[in-house]
Amino acid sequence: MDRRPTLLSSCARAATAAEARFRVNYPNSRTRASRIVALDPDAASMVGRIAGQAWNGAHFLSYQETSSADPLDPDAILRSADGTESRLSDELDGADVAVMIATAGRVPEGAAIIGRACSIRGIMTAGLVMGDGNALDDAVTALRPYASVLVVSPDEDYVPQMLVALRA
Amino acid sequence: MLRQEVNELLTQTGPGTPMAELFRQYWIPALLAEELPENDCPQVRVKLLSERLIAFRDSEGRYGLMDEFCAHRGVSLWFGRNEESGLRCAYHGWKYDVTGQCIDVPSEPAESGFNAKIKLASYPLVKVGDVLWTHMGDPEARPPLPEWEFARLPSEQTFTSKRWEECNWLQALEGGIDSSHVSWLHSGGLMNDPLFRGSKGNEYNLADRRPFFEVVDSDGGLFIGARREAEEGHYYWRITPWVMPSFTMIPPRADHPVHGHFWVPIDDENCWVYSYDYHPTRALSGDEVQAMKDGHGVHCEYVPGTYRPLQNKDNDYLMDRDSQKRGENFSGIRGIAMQDASLQESMGPIVDRTKENLVSTDNGIIMARQKLKKAVIALRDKGETPPGVDPAHHRVRSASVVLPKDAAFIDASREALTAVPGVKQTSV
Numbered sequence: 001m002d003r004r005p006t007l008l009s010s011c012a013r014a015a016t017a018a019e020a021r022f023r024v025n026y027p028n029s030r031t032r033a034s035r036i037v038a039l040d041p042d043a044a045s046m047v048g049r050i051a052g053q054a055w056n057g058a059h060f061l062s063y064q065e066t067s068s069a070d071p072l073d074p075d076a077i078l079r080s081a082d083g084t085e086s087r088l089s090d091e092l093d094g095a096d097v098a099v100m101i102a103t104a105g106r107v108p109e110g111a112a113i114i115g116r117a118c119s120i121r122g123i124m125t126a127g128l129v130m131g132d133g134n135a136l137d138d139a140v141t142a143l144r145p146y147a148s149v150l151v152v153s154p155d156e157d158y159v160p161q162m163l164v165a166l167r168a
Numbered sequence: 169m170l171r172q173e174v175n176e177l178l179t180q181t182g183p184g185t186p187m188a189e190l191f192r193q194y195w196i197p198a199l200l201a202e203e204l205p206e207n208d209c210p211q212v213r214v215k216l217l218s219e220r221l222i223a224f225r226d227s228e229g230r231y232g233l234m235d236e237f238c239a240h241r242g243v244s245l246w247f248g249r250n251e252e253s254g255l256r257c258a259y260h261g262w263k264y265d266v267t268g269q270c271i272d273v274p275s276e277p278a279e280s281g282f283n284a285k286i287k288l289a290s291y292p293l294v295k296v297g298d299v300l301w302t303h304m305g306d307p308e309a310r311p312p313l314p315e316w317e318f319a320r321l322p323s324e325q326t327f328t329s330k331r332w333e334e335c336n337w338l339q340a341l342e343g344g345i346d347s348s349h350v351s352w353l354h355s356g357g358l359m360n361d362p363l364f365r366g367s368k369g370n371e372y373n374l375a376d377r378r379p380f381f382e383v384v385d386s387d388g389g390l391f392i393g394a395r396r397e398a399e400e401g402h403y404y405w406r407i408t409p410w411v412m413p414s415f416t417m418i419p420p421r422a423d424h425p426v427h428g429h430f431w432v433p434i435d436d437e438n439c440w441v442y443s444y445d446y447h448p449t450r451a452l453s454g455d456e457v458q459a460m461k462d463g464h465g466v467h468c469e470y471v472p473g474t475y476r477p478l479q480n481k482d483n484d485y486l487m488d489r490d491s492q493k494r495g496e497n498f499s500g501i502r503g504i505a506m507q508d509a510s511l512q513e514s515m516g517p518i519v520d521r522t523k524e525n526l527v528s529t530d531n532g533i534i535m536a537r538q539k540l541k542k543a544v545i546a547l548r549d550k551g552e553t554p555p556g557v558d559p560a561h562h563r564v565r566s567a568s569v570v571l572p573k574d575a576a577f578i579d580a581s582r583e584a585l586t587a588v589p590g591v592k593q594t595s596v
Contacts, residue, residue, distance in 0.1 A: 011481035011514060015334070017437065020516040029525045097528060126528035132385070140382075140576055149381040149531045152578075158538055165526050165534040167169055 032096040034058040034168035037078065039108035039139075043101040046130065050160050051081045058168040059091060063110030072120075074113045088117055097124040097166060100147065101159065102139040104131025115146020124148065126166075130156060170521035170537060178540055179336045179518050181433040182218035186544045191217055191413055192305030193547065193557050195314045196432050197442045198233055198293060199223055199300050200330055211255060213246050217304060218435040222246060223293060224266070227253045232266025233302050234290035239270065264288055296320070298328040299442065315559040316415065317587040318428070318444040326446035327425075327460045329467045332476050333509050336518040337414065337439035341431045343508050344416035345532045347394040347408055351377040353511070356497030357504045363445070363456065363465030364504070367422035369568050369596040372396045372404035379406075383532050384578045388412060388561030389539060391585065392532040393577040398570045404596065405577045407585060409564040410536055412543060412556035417566040418466070420595035425452060426566060427466045437517035440475075443467055443505065448565075449592045468505040477506055485510040563587040567594040 013019060036051075036058055038044040044062035051060035061078040064085065068075040076088040092098065098118050102108040111127070118125045127147030129139045132154040143150055151158070170178075181188045196216070203212050204225040211224035213236060222236040222245045236244055238257040247258040254271055256263040262283075263272035268290030276282040291302045292310070297319030303310050318326050333340050343349070350358075351373055358370040376396035384391045388411040398404040406419035417428035430442040443466040445452070452460075463469035469478040479485040485501045492500030501507045526534060543554035555561060567584035571577060578585075584594035 010484045011510070015481055015513050015516055017517045020520070023516075023520075028523060099528075124528050126531065137576065137579075141574060144380075144382070145573075147380070147528075148378075149383065149528045151383045151531050151535060153383075153385050153535070155385070155538075155542075157542070158535065161538045161541075162531065162534050164171070165169060165530070165537075166528065167525070 029167070031056050032167050033094050034163070034166065035091050035095050035098045036060045036163065036168065037098060037100050037110070037114060038062040039100055039102040039110045039114075040106040042103040042106070043108075043130065046103070046156055046159065047101060048081050050163070053160060055163070055168055058163065061086070061091065063108075063114065066110070066113050069113070071116065074116045074120075076110055076113045076117075088114060092117055092121055092123060095121075095123055097126065097168070099126045099128065099163070099166075099168070100143060101128045101130065102143060104129065104133065104135040104139060107138045108142045111142045111146050115143075119146070126162075127151070128153065128159060128162070130154070130159070169524050169526065172522050174537070174541060175518075175521045177544060178537060179338050180436055181337065182436065186548045187540075188217050189305075190540075190544050190547055190554055191433065192303070193309070193311070193554055194305075194413060195294075195296075195301040195303050195311065197299045197330070197430055197440065198291075198302040198432075200328065200442075201295050201298050201300055204231065204300065208250050211246060211248070211250050213244075215434045215438075216302070217433055219304075221291070222255070223300070224250050224255050226250070226255075226266055230266045231293035231295065231300060232264075232268070232290060233293040233300075234264065234266075234268035235288040237288075238262055239286045239288055240273075262286070266290070266293075297326060298323070298444075309553075311557045312559050315562040317448065317563070317565065318446045321446055321448070322451075324451040325448070326444065327452060327457055328442060328444045329460065330440050330442045330475055331468050331470070331505065331509070332434075332474075333431075333439050333441050333513065334437070334481060334517070335439070335513045335515065336436055337431045337433040339512050339515055339519050340439055340441060340509075341414050341416070342533050342536070343512050344418075344429050344431070345390075345392060345408065345410050345536050346530070347381070347392060347406060347532070348379060348529050351379070353498055353507050354504050356495070357507070360496065361464050361504060362459045363424055363427070364421055367424070367596065369404060369406070369419075369421050372398055372596075373406075376404075379529075381529050381531060382577060383535050386411075386561075386564075388556045388558070388564065389415075390532065390535055391578060395577070401573055402570050403573055405567075405569050405571055405581070407567045407569070407577060407581055408532075409566055409585065410532075411561055411564060412539065412554055415556070415562075417564065419566040419568040420593045421568065422595060423447075424595075425456060426593050426595075428566065429466065441505075441509075447593075448587070449590060463503055463505070466505050468503055468509075477509065479503070479506045479510070481510075481513055565593060568596045569594055570596055
């Protein structure tokens with residue numbers, strides 16, 4: 001086949017540190033609308049601690065109860081750190097990502113409702129199960145079908161790190 | 169995204185940096201054993217963690233790794249003579265043994281003992297498998313030798329190559345943790361590569377391009393499970409272990425040899441990629457070894473006489489747009505190794521992670537960074553030994569399995585993820 005010399009326009013020049021200075025410098029993404037939802041009381045405490053840090057508009061919420069189990073229109077009541085209650089359907093309106101957080105030893109009942117509601121709306125999901133050992137099983141099993149990624153970690157520090165990485 | 173200060177913490181590996189101190193806790197690959205094939209063979213220049221070193225094998229077969237430059241006038245010892253149990257500088261004949269100790273200064277009377285006062289910095293160099301390993305940290309805290317399965321098997325069961333990658337070690341490593349690119353970038357390889365093709369797992373891979381991921385902490389690092397739809401009620405899982413600081417293993421396909429990588433910083437803008445292939449229970453076939461030498465699978469072809477890939481950034485990796493158009497490979501670059509390297513190098517020598525837009529399926533990468541950061545800080549502030557130093561952490565394997573949908577991959581695959589001598593890999 002025809003192999004043309006590339007040299008001056010090739011990666012040999014384009015991938016140098018000097019050329020990196022000429023990468024277009026601009027904000028290449030808009031602010032994400034992130035919803036961080038604790039699925040049990042221990043997770044709610046954790047989320048409450050994290051909510052006080054500086055974020056890019058993320059909403060920190062905890063699941064309270066299911067208000068509609070209709071598979072086509074699932075809904076739930078959520079509560080924010082200041083005690084204000086809101087509907088899941090309202091929170092997901094315009095949301096980009098929903099991060100569900102559960103702790104070991106609990107059955108996160110809200111996972112299915114939130115997961116289905118996100119699926120209907122095409123919203124990216126992530127699940128975090130905090131803790132280790134056999135007590136994780138219930139939480140992991142409940143979240144698995146509804147999270148495009150499921151992270152199991154004993155390290156609470158991971159939650160804010162992940163949220164920073166996701167630009168929450 | 170990653171804050172700039174954390175990016176710098178994780179990517180800077182020169183002397184005195186916290187990440188260099190982390191790497192110095194481990195035995196790391198310094199060069200392939202084939203580079204020093206016999207006693208008194210030519211010495212080899214080695215750059216590791218931004219230090220210029222020279223490796224040689226003396227008349228008794230002892231390996232040495234030390235400062236490249238003679239203590240006298242700063243001449244490179246690469247120009248010296250490897251003879252009679254030492255490396256002699258070509259300029260004035262000063263001679264060093266494998267520990268860096270000067271054993272002869274010809275201009276001074278032997279009885280003066282002057283040579284005893286001269287010693288080059290040196291590190292141990294030990295052959296385990298096809299690799300010469302070094303530990304560049306505190307000799308008092310030197311861990312036991314590595315026990316990676318690829319390095320502990322009989323030579324006929326294992327094959328290791330290395331290649332120069334022209335970017336920072338971390339973005340290369342992150343490619344090994346990022347399982348979601350396989351169905352795209354390497355889709356051609358799954359169909360064509362002799363070391364990949366022909367497995368049932370490939371069919372699952374290609375049929376479901378939106379895998380779900382689970383990331384689980386392990387003693388040495390992480391297990392990253394990627395699941396795809398399989399038969400009714402089942403998932404196909406591909407499980408990748410990452411062991412700190414930079415070992416990853418690709419999940420196997422059928423009875424092909426299993427393979428993976430070890431990334432080692434040369435300096436902040438270059439790294440060595442050690443790529444291994446092995447089979448736990450049988451010798452590699454002649455065809456398999458030939459395919460590896462020909463650059464298939466995770467290996468590559470070389471610029472003759474070097475460890476630089478034949479496809480490199482000077483020739484745009486021999487981009488073949490016609491092949492890309494025909495669908496033989498996704499990116500137009502031939503070979504799995506160079507498909508990865510071409511994209512990782514295109515990011516620039518050290519990618520600016522403040523600009524990236526990660527998504528939830530990037531959690532394996534996010535968690536690896538978090539664990540590296542924690543380990544670096546714990547070592548720096550409290551002297552804590554990081555994960556991956558203990559040889560028990562080396563006894564891991566990747567696996568590919570089909571499991572019922574309600575099974576937790578980490579529990580159902582625990583045995584499959586442990587390297588046990590004489591036991592075959594778990595593969596679909």
